[in-house]
Structure formats: structure tokens, C-alpha cells
Amino acid sequence: SLLPTYPSWAPSRYVLQECPHARGVGVTLPETSGGHIVAIDWALATPARYHLQYVDVTTVASTLACHDLLAPPDAPPAERIVVTGAEATRLPGSAGSNGGGGGEKPPADAPPRNNMDLMILDGSFLGGKGFFSRTEYEKDEDNPAFNVYCNSMAADQALLVAQLVVMVNNLRAGGTVVLRLSMTWNDFRNSVLCLLRRLFDGAIINFKPRSCHQDKISYYLSCSGFMPHAATAFDVAPRLLKLLCALRAGGRPARYVPWPQQGNGALQEASREGLYTFWRCSLEVYYFHLTTFL
Secondary structure (H helix, E strand, C coil): CEEEECCCHHHHHHHHHHCCCCEEEEEECCHHHCCCCCCCCCCCCCCCCEEEEECCHHHCCCCCCHHHHCCCCCCCCCCCCECCCCCCCCCCCCCHHHCCCCCCCCCCCCCCCCCEEEEEECCCCCCCHHHCCCCCCCCHHHCCCCCCCCCHHHHHHHHHHHHHHHHHHHEEEEEEEEEEEECCCCHHHHHHHHHHHHHECCCEEEECCCCCCCCCCEEEEEEECECHHHHHHCCHHHHHHHHHHHHHCCCCCCCCCCCCCCHHHCCHHHCHHHHHHHHHHHHHHHHHHHHHHC
């Protein structure tokens, strides 16, 4: 079982502890660039089971192949690779040229392989760290992980979009994703919820553990039964990547997910009128049940 994770060390630690055969990778910013303090149990996350990659996921979303970062189960301990900066385009494998999967390493322009069982998308925008007493953090205006965006809303959206691209490119058919969202009504997040319903044919369940985020309006959403063919049919990854590039170029946040708007792939969600005509009742019921977490 393979587990790629984002800055979500508590879920990662739990899965590694409860699933002794699980292997995975994590992607996060370095702490000095605004990433979370790493709190994972390295006694569980041995090099053969877990690889932590320090990189801005918004700069590598199009080419990140999670499986290439995994060492084979019988591989000797390997030095963790650190890659930072927007110049990174494809991450090297943690176990040499075989990309962690045996055989020849695919070319740099090869599409990522959909073979991950579980993905935890828990990234968060952590700008404004100046109020901390510690001084080693880069200032936001000097930090390339933050200063490319026109505002914090654009940064939040870019991080969510990048994680969705990585999910589409790496999650196997029938796989599960757990992601963190906000309870507030928002057109873009509403269209993301509709996107997830289009891409997953299993259960979609929201939950909020009593042990975390009790003072925040965030919650977790679990989606099972991923359908890669649906993502391909709706051209999801290329459309989201185009939006991500625009956001990183200083563009304004998008109001909706960029659905196909014409041709055989046209969907009602492509317009505000269509989105809420088709989904409003479902969304209102969904948000009503979210209030039980407050």
C-alpha cells in the first residue's frame, strides 16, 4: 500500500503506525520557507517506508510522480533528497535510477503513473509568520513560495489546485483521497465539491476529529472510488494546470473550477447558473450537516 502525503504529519504518522506494510512519500515546504514543523515519528518513517521531499508543490504539480520517490521495500537506507525552489521540474527518485519501481526510469516528459492507493491533501498557506518570536523564517515578500501571488486567496487556491493536479495524476483507479477544506460557502470550493463528485463513484464523507482544528472552520473530506477515466474525459489536469500557472503569474483567483464549456464535454457546472441550478439543493444539505462540527 502506497501513501503519498502533504504537510499532514499526524495523519501520516497514524497510517504508518496502523498499517505496518504501508509505504509513502511526503511533500512540504522547508520550515524556514513557511512549512509546518515536522512532527512525524521517524522510528516509523524509516527510509524504506517513507520519503520526505522538501519542495513547493505548486512548482512541480505537473510532473510530480509520487511512485518515483519510493524506495523498493528491500532497498538499503538512502539519503533523503532535498529539492527546493521554483526551478524544480521533475523530482529524482529516492532509490537511484530505477524510480523506486524497478526497471528503467521513465523519461522526464512521461506522464505520472496512477498507482497510489491513498492521498492526504492537507496543505495550507502559512503566510505572515512574522508574529512568531523566531526569526529564521523568510519574510513573505522575500519568499518565492508566497510572493508570486496577488493575495492570500490566490495562494490558498493555487495550493488546493496543485494538490488536486497531483491527485489526478497519481491516484489509482478505485483509490481514496482525504483532503482538508473550509466550511465557509465559497463558489470555487463548491465547484471543487462538484468536481470530486464527478471523479469519485464511492462514498464521500466529511468528518472533523475532536482532536484537531477545533478552533478553526476547516474539516476533512474522504472520497473513495477514484475514476481516472473521468478525469481524462473532463480534461481536469490540463485545465487546473493552466489555472495554477495563471495564479503563480499574479493572476486573480478563479471563481469556479475551469470545466469544459463547449463540445461533447460541456457540463452544467461550467457557469454559475448551471452550477447552482444543478447542485444547489445538494450543496445546501451538505453545508447544513457541516454545522454539526461547530
